[in-house]
Amino acid sequence: MPHDSNPALSHLARIGRTRLAHTPTPLIPAPRLAAGISAEVDISVKADAWTGLGLGGNKVRKLEYELDPARLRGVTHLITAGGPHSNHCRVTAAAAAHLGFGCSLVVNGAPEDPGRGNPRLHRLLGARIVTVADKVDRTPGMEDEARRIGAAGGRALVVPVGASTPRGALGYVHSLVEMHEQSGGDRRPPPWIFTSSSSGGTMAGLILGCAILGWKAQLVGVSPDEPAATILKKAGDIALGAARMLDESGSGPNGADLGLAGRVRRATAAVFTTDDFVGPGYGRSTPDGKAAIDLFATRAGVILDPVYTGKAAAAMIAWIRKGKVPAGSRVIFVHTGGHPAHFR
Numbered sequence: 584m585p586h587d588s589n590p591a592l593s594h595l596a597r598i599g600r601t602r603l604a605h606t607p608t609p610l611i612p613a614p615r616l617a618a619g620i621s622a623e624v625d626i627s628v629k630a631d632a633w634t635g636l637g638l639g640g641n642k643v644r645k646l647e648y649e650l651d652p653a654r655l656r657g658v659t660h661l662i663t664a665g666g667p668h669s670n671h672c673r674v675t676a677a678a679a680a681h682l683g684f685g686c687s688l689v690v691n692g693a694p695e696d697p698g699r700g701n702p703r704l705h706r707l708l709g710a711r712i713v714t715v716a717d718k719v720d721r722t723p724g725m726e727d728e729a730r731r732i733g734a735a736g737g738r739a740l741v742v743p744v745g746a747s748t749p750r751g752a753l754g755y756v757h758s759l760v761e762m763h764e765q766s767g768g769d770r771r772p773p774p775w776i777f778t779s780s781s782s783g784g785t786m787a788g789l790i791l792g793c794a795i796l797g798w799k800a801q802l803v804g805v806s807p808d809e810p811a812a813t814i815l816k817k818a819g820d821i822a823l824g825a826a827r828m829l830d831e832s833g834s835g836p837n838g839a840d841l842g843l844a845g846r847v848r849r850a851t852a853a854v855f856t857t858d859d860f861v862g863p864g865y866g867r868s869t870p871d872g873k874a875a876i877d878l879f880a881t882r883a884g885v886i887l888d889p890v891y892t893g894k895a896a897a898a899m900i901a902w903i904r905k906g907k908v909p910a911g912s913r914v915i916f917v918h919t920g921g922h923p924a925h926f927r
């Protein structure tokens with residue numbers, strides 16, 4: 584079915600969105616990278632690291648829906664939270680600067696001062712940094728900050744951590760639709776798609792996109808931190824919430840339910856996730872992650888990051904070399920960004 588006559592995509596088009604990302608991002612063939620891994624596969628890189636705003640990455644697509652113009656009415660400030668090196672905090676601060684809002688970032692763990700990498704960029708983008716001791720203090724910290732802004736006559740919109748909400752995940756449906764189009768649609772066998780998956784919003788959007796298009800791409804989510812079952816559960820739940828949003832966002836041609844929830848459940852059941860590449864823990868590098876970063880750099884000119892995409896690429900390489908990805912397959916690696924981590 585052509586995309587413009589897909590009912591679920593028509594529903595998606597009715598949901599408010601603030602354009603922030605430079606899209607469609609390119610799907611870049613990487614024949615030298617493929618040759619360095621195995622001559623038997625065809626690899627392309629979906630360049631979502633290049634979504635532009637504030638050095639880009641996957642979070643920009645999610646923010647487009649979190650920052651629905653209807654939700655921004657009367658808003659003076661954006662608030663979000665993350666670790667001191669958060670990519671999500673960086674692009675939220677960039678969106679605030681672009682749209683003319685103040686921005687507060689509630690960060691667990693003191694960032695170094697003057698700071699390098701993302702902490703430096705958080706400040707450069709004009710954000711106010713509020714430090715809390717622990718991850719569990721982030722939500723109360725954001726609530727306190729919203730109250731403080733309210734007491735001063737402003738109004739804050741709180742963007743949840745990672746923008747990994749059903750609303751945010753809608754941004755990733757677009758990435759999936761782009762990949763479908765760019766890789767030959769239903770005229771060619773569906774590819775394997777590898778992505779880093781942590782708070783689940785990116786994978787949720789990819790799942791929902793596959794459900795909407797009826798595309799049997801084999802999704803693989805690679806964890807940088809939590810157990811594989813946890814990341815799959817998070818992504819599946821978010822995808823279901825996003826499907827319900829689409830079901831409710833229009834009544835269909837004859838008031839018909841689009842039936843997306845069932846399709847999302849089936850698409851989620853077909854997803855593979857792995858936590859075999861986490862190594863010693865979140866943000867701690869691994870030898871195979873480093874090797875993957877070297878291979879992408881020297882054979883494709885693509886800079887991955889050590890926290891998320893390096894480990895996801897290590898998984899892709901291992902799965903291809905072990906034959907888990909069958910010879911003759913097409914593979915898409917979703918480059919979700921994160922390169923400021925090289926400058927920590």
Ligand SMILES: Cc1ncc(COP(=O)(O)O)c(C=O)c1O
Nearest residue numbers: 781782783784785891919920921
């Ligand atoms: C560079 C990068 N890649 C991947 C991810 C994981 O995406 P998600 O949180 O949507 O699962 C993140 C999340 O922080 C990220 O910053």
